[in-house]
């Protein structure tokens with residue numbers, strides 16, 4: 183028996199209200215809201231069949247909700263295997279689905295490191311077993327993230343996990359020759375190297391953004407040039423070898439300028455920005471609350487402004503969360519000892535609404551591009567919609583999320599789905615709330631709750 187779902191009154195990309203019929207994992211019919219009764223398509227689906235051969239469908243009242251394509255996160259730390267006390271594939275992907283995500287890319291800095299076919303297949307299978315969203319493992323670039331020898335990139339690419347993105351995230355591939363070799367290697371299968379751009383010699387001991395605030399607080403600084411020097415070098419390298427480079431968590435105005443330059447050259451460079459770098463600034467460090475410690479660090483107001491402008495004009499291709507759960511003993515300690523990183527999956531869309539939609543920089547089609555289509559293209563996700571509108575057309579895979587843009591919610595760190603509680607938004611009131619998420623026609627979230 184086929185399960186049928188009728189979504190009533192939803193506004194795809196904030197446009198006119200529609201009734202959608204979801205059957206066999208795809209959008210089976212679309213009609214003007216309420217008009218389905220007249221055309222019969224939606225009414226027929228909603229009625230089920232009298233003889234019981236077709237069950238009564240699930241009817242979702244989505245009046246006033248905006249539909250977006252299922253979100254894709256290129257940068258998630260799921261912590262399994264190795265730190266299941268901080269997060270698991272199951273808990274992290276619950277958080278993802280509740281945040282509107284249908285695909286997450288799981289970073290390789292687990293224990294053991296995801297640097298072999300065996301480990302990436304393990305993470306991929308854990309994602310399938312959990313079933314909350316698709317998990318695409320990111321393979322390590324170098325063995326053990328040690329930055330000395332290339333990992334088994336080809337074996338990971340041809341494994342069941344079909345890895346296409348590789349990153350030593352948490353560490354920079356700082357050796358230029360290794361970076362060149364990695365870029366050359368992934369050309370064979372159109373893979374991409376995602377670089378954590380941080381020249382390690384310039385950030386040894388760093389605790390926050392370098393500048394006047396660091397001087398005032400007496401904390402060693404992490405200079406913008408440490409990020410920008412690597413971006414410039416790697417853009418030149420990828421232009422030279424004709425490969426694909428993705429820049430993780432861009433955090434400075436100078437980095438935006440460099441990426442604009444690299445794209446103008448025609449080089450295949452893409453970039454992401456985190457929600458926290460769009461909103462939060464280094465002033466928060468004055469509280470010495472380690473929840474604001476993150477790598478790269480929170481920067482200045484001028485940087486957030488440049489990042490918002492870069493995301494709006496497409497210089498920065500997408501938003502990625504850098505969701506980084508940490509157990510309380512690693513995070514709730516004095517500033518210098520605390521691990522860097524913040525939760526992100528359950529709040530990312532809200533922060534993008536606050537910084538980009540409510541400021542008039544992006545419309546809903548723009549949000550769909552920066553949070554779903556662009557990251558799906560970069561990560562080579564199958565079934566990527568051709569354009570922002572096509573996700574809600576007949577025949578498209580029913581992979582979408584329903585959002586109440588008028589909702590306001592107060593973030594309670596102890597009430598998140600993640601196993602950790604290190605959200606920097608605790609106590610803040612954020613706009614927007616996910617009401618439902620569908621993965622190929624199957625609800626993963628309904629009424630704002632995990633299924």
Ligand SMILES: [Zn+2]
Pocket residue numbers: 351352353378430431477478
């Ligand atoms: Zn990183």
